[in-house]
Amino acid sequence: MNKKVILLKRPKGIPQEDDFAIIEEPIKANFNDGEVLVKVKWISIDAAQRVWIAGSRSYIDPVSIGSVVKGLGVGQVIISKTPLLKRGNYVAGFLHCQEFCKINASELWKLPSYENPQLYLGVLGITGLSAFFAIEELAKPNRRDTIVISTAAGATGSIACQLAKLRGAKVIGIAGSEDKCDYLRNELKIDAAINYKTARSMNSALRELCPDGIDIYLDNVGGEILDAVLLNIKKHGKIIACGAIASYNSKKPKPIYNYPLIIALSLTVEGFIVWDYKNRFQLATRQLSRLVQEKQLIYKEHILEGIKKVPEALRLLMTGENQGKLIVKLQHSDPHL
């Protein structure tokens, strides 16, 4: 039997437990050539999932009511109808929020190392890769640049902060609690952190910390914080639009008012999703993995246990109560599988 998290109704605001249901259904026994059955071991909880369950236009089809909540995961192959994967291999991919996933092997990444495979959902997965391409491909800050990073203590932001520091930039992080700001200052050792929940005004906080203006903004939130950054960005500044979490829980996206400054200041806004760089994932993962081994990159994981925790994990991510990469670890009822 397969347990899966299905979407009962589109959440209004922050996702709640009763927007979802856990159902059980038999696993279909017929396998086509190329297919495998994966026992899902870790489910990744990502901000993008909030977009997929909202039903909005995005880069993948939205989750329809009654179907499984989409998501990335890491698991172990238990049945294989392809020579490419063997029983026991660890794989990552869109396994979705369920205990077992029947999937074509071509849609999976075989993991190169079996040590901490759940890292391939975080620092070595799409959040780490998002940070990597945002910083190394798009932002490319140098030691003369001031870069501001929002959701700086999050799974993507925290890696981006460290990569930007490694390039010598002045890094200002924005986060939503004193704990997170302390983490940014004391553990990630960035130049300054702003708690946007207690700052009297984001505009003046930014002006104080970046008196000469902001060169680059790595935007994970959109909304008011973006508007405040626009008031403090330099002529010819760059905005890397990586996420808009401020809008993910509202029916209507949060408005941006200072768009005219994009013209007046000749700014460039580059939107991207990590999948644009799919063919370079392997190379990038190898670089990130090396940095992790050398302890040049540190990371935090926030792990919840059991498939029933998926709705709670989504809620935590959206309220910012998590500390580090949110992952749901599955405990399978049948240990022999």
Next chain:
Amino acid sequence: MNKKVILLKRPKGIPQEDDFAIIEEPIKANFNDGEVLVKVKWISIDAAQRVWIAGSRSYIDPVSIGSVVKGLGVGQVIISKTPLLKRGNYVAGFLHCQEFCKINASELWKLPSYENPQLYLGVLGITGLSAFFAIEELAKPNRRDTIVISTAAGATGSIACQLAKLRGAKVIGIAGSEDKCDYLRNELKIDAAINYKTARSMNSALRELCPDGIDIYLDNVGGEILDAVLLNIKKHGKIIACGAIASYNSKKPKPIYNYPLIIALSLTVEGFIVWDYKNRFQLATRQLSRLVQEKQLIYKEHILEGIKKVPEALRLLMTGENQGKLIVKLQHSDPHL
């Protein structure tokens, strides 16, 4: 004596006559080396002036209350304290809304031809140049591209439409009246025109005309039209942010709601002002001038006479009642000057 248009108060909404005053003051007789006195003959009326009189952050300092309304103009040198310019030479530059301008010669462009010098405010001036750099440098549409252009019948939009057609693109223009749409279809011969004032929904109008999606949007307005374009733009589409006239007359800029699509569709938004390309103006003007001579580019002028008409001209531009490049032609009281 010099007559000049000064700003009495910051306009609320569309500029009105009583936001301005025409004052008269003597011309200071002392000239430093390098300075010239220019008799202003044509004053350019541009959307950017609305931003300057609003007092907002922009690429030049705002107009302060009680001082002359900034603006471009073409005039003739009548006193010269520099070997670079002779009495009688035609020049263009920030002469502002006044009859005479004392200015350093280094801030002026000497016009290469004296035939229709007011063209250097329109098709050969900043509106033509904005269109040129937007299309030839940033948008670069080819024959496979669908480009949407807003304020398509305006001084910048109409040149942009024609330049995009010359490159073979499918061009969809957006304008605010049936007359303007007829002009776009019948005289500029673009592929389709949308009257945004009568279209039931910009979203469905765009979807109908661009069933495969929009490749490039040359944005002169911002606001709701930009939001509708975002719903119809292709993955990896490009937005050239050239103006935001929808916001220029409101206290708070018009919000943009569909910002999250910039991420989901990996869009690039490139803001620019024509002055970014200052060192290439001469070359570009030469190209535009050749196209005008070859009748590959047509243009319209809307000329009002007398310095008193400046406030009315600003109002006409903002309500879209003008037909073509708005220029105020000055009639000097002393014909001997």
